Amino acid sequence: MPLPYPSGWFCLALSREVPAGAVVNRRFMGRDVVLYRTRGGVLRVVDAHCPHLGAHLGAGGVVDGEHLVCPFHRFAFDVEGSCVKVPGGAPPRAxxxxxxxxxxSKIIYVWHGHDAAPPAWEPSELPDDRFAPAASWSTLLASHPQExxxxxxxxxxxxxxHNVSLHEVTPPVDEGPLLRISFSAAIRLSVRLATITVEQGLVLSGLGLASGEVTLHQVGMTLGVVLMATPVGPWQTHLRVAVVTEAASRADSPRLRKAASMSLSAVAGQALVRTIAHQMGQDARIxxxxxxxxxxxxxxxxxxxGQYRRWVRQFYPPDTWPTGTS
Known part of the structure; x- marks a missing residue:
């Protein structure tokens, strides 16, 4: 690859894709991984292959209470990754x-560090757990998260x-693993709305996550937007876009007003996702x-x-970072 895999936080799924008791397969940086959630709600992401004899845990493996059970010899692993039960005798130290x-915000991220390094920073600027995706879209690209x-x-x-008039509000601000950018644009949402002015502050948390708020001035609404680029293989990236909205309005809102507000935010969220998906589709051709x-x-x-190219160097091993503008 002209660019190696970067370190950072990367999305593997939306929370609703991994309910309690589920075992879900994903590709991540050229390897198979498994996401599972115990009956008690504990979420884990593990290597897809059993350390016993290499069976794929996502091909018939099941959640049994708080354990993930291998389909080959019924070895059971607890949430710490230890083998705690086998069909007969004492479990090995597997x-x-x-x-x-x-x-x-109902989105699942995993950390990748070079040489198995632990997380050096946390994903930032994400809405809290009062928020959840109101609409989402994804596609597979023959590209790299940096691109x-x-x-x-x-x-x-x-x-x-994109035929969009866009203006930089402030130059990018480099804050370690975060890069803050701010711009305004006049766009037409993919519903029967006139062209509206959008102001957006966006924070890049490494190369896997961009998040921020989009203000739709003509409709008086602010929505959270999360764009996630996850490398699944050499020069292959799974791109996800999610618009997140507050799961409930204020506690003192009348019921009908709350329902109307949630409905409007859902409609606006779906329209914004369709608009972003259309633009990303135009980019994808390139x-x-x-x-x-x-x-x-x-x-x-x-x-x-040029500033961005200098900023990205921190996410690669020092002896392998890609050359670029200095």
Missing amino acids: TLAQFTVRER VMESFVDYQHQPIV WNRKRYEPNPQLTPGESAI
């Missing part, structure tokens, strides 16, 4: 490899590819065929791309 997991996230600071392509250019010949108006 351990199931686990990933560090976070569940925020996907770079589009947020590539302001010049917006009017050309991402899926473009070549990574390590030393781009930037114009004076593209300084944000």
Whole structure:
């Protein structure tokens, strides 16, 4: 690959995709992993293969109470990854490899660190657990998370590819593993609404997660948006977009007003996801065929791309980070 896998937090699923008792398969950085949730609600992400004889835990494995049970010899593993039960005799000292997991706003993230390093920072700027995805969309790209996230600071392509008039409000602000950007745009939502003005503050938490709030001025509403780029294999990225809204209105709101507010936010959320999905589809036609250019010949108006390229270096091992603008 012209770019290696980066360190950071990456989305593997929405919470509703992993209910209690479920065992779910995913690809992550060229390997199979399994997500499961115990009957008591404990969420875990583990290596897909049993350390006994290598059976795939996502091909017939089941949750039995608080244990994940292998389909081959019924070895049972607890939430710490230890083998605690076998059909006969004492269990061996077998351990199931686990990933560090976070569940925020009904979205599941795992950590990847080089040389198995523990999390060096936390995913930031995410709405709290009062919020949940109101609408979502995903696609598979022949690209890399660095390329996907770079589009947020590539302001010049917006009017050309998306026919969107976009203006940088403030230059990107580098805060360690976070990169803050702010812009305004005039867009048309994919419903029967006139063109509306959108202001968005966006925070890139590493190369796997961009989150922020979108203010729709004409309808007087603010929605949370989360864009997640997860490497599933060499130069393959699973891109997810979710619009998150508050699960309930104020406790003192009348019931009908609460229902109307939730309905309006859901409609606006679905419209915003369709709009973002349309634009990402336009980008995907380019991402899926473009070549990574390590030393781009930037114009004076593209300084944000140069700043972004310098910022991303921290997510690669020092001796392998990609060359780029300095």
